[in-house]
Amino acid sequence: KNEVEQSPQNLTAQEGEFITINCSYSVGISALHWLQQHPGGGIVSLFMLSSGKKKHGRLIATINIQEKHSSLHITASHPRDSAVYICAVSLLSSGSARQLTFGSGTQLTVLP
Amino acid sequence: DVKVTQSSRYLVKRTGEKVFLECVQDMDHENMFWYRQDPGLGLRLIYFSYDVKMKEKGDIPEGYSVSREKKERFSLILESASTNQTSMYLCASSPPGTAGANVLTFGAGSRLTVL
Numbered sequence: 001k002n003e004v005e006q007s008p009q010n011l012t013a014q015e016g017e018f019i020t021i022n023c024s025y026s027v028g029i030s031a032l033h034w035l036q037q038h039p040g041g042g043i044v045s046l047f048m049l050s051s052g053k054k055k056h057g058r059l060i061a062t063i064n065i066q067e068k069h070s071s072l073h074i075t076a077s078h079p080r081d082s083a084v085y086i087c088a089v090s091l092l093s094s095g096s097a098r099q100l101t102f103g104s105g106t107q108l109t110v111l112p
Numbered sequence: 113d114v115k116v117t118q119s120s121r122y123l124v125k126r127t128g129e130k131v132f133l134e135c136v137q138d139m140d141h142e143n144m145f146w147y148r149q150d151p152g153l154g155l156r157l158i159y160f161s162y163d164v165k166m167k168e169k170g171d172i173p174e175g176y177s178v179s180r181e182k183k184e185r186f187s188l189i190l191e192s193a194s195t196n197q198t199s200m201y202l203c204a205s206s207p208p209g210t211a212g213a214n215v216l217t218f219g220a221g222s223r224l225t226v227l
Contacts, residue, residue, distance in 0.1 A: 031213065033215070041223070086155070104154040
């Protein structure tokens, strides 16, 4: 079983819809990261959080440490939000504190 | 703009060739990482380096080596490329410290095809 599970794997939405992407992990973590990867490959870090909630523009990330779950929300979605969204965690049990463990990503397509 | 620059966006090599993938960052970061990304498998760590001339194996180091002679440059070497090394390779860097405390900055990726 993967230590980091994302759902859904694929998501298609209409422009303007509210979008939620979920990430669950199975062991203790020190922090969770949300990343965005556009077609062509480059990855951008969106959020790093260890508790509560963070907001940047139309993006909101929340984390519930007790439930080992995080969500990434996009409000008023737009076609330019189409990308792969990746959850990554810094596991407390990791062999090296410098390593992240990645989910397999959620492909989001926002149609005009 | 701060940057991680990967030398080649697309490479095509033949089986058995030696392949160098170069990564340069201009943020004076101590930590540098090489990942490969394959469909359905996510990003997997090949090697990382936390200082000049220092390196640690990641999850999938077999068939790869690395070099970090200068702080800003981290090279990934495929001594004898094989078809199962066809993949997207991503370099990243971060300030010193744990993965939980620092944001990674990624390069644009290098898509390698081995024929």
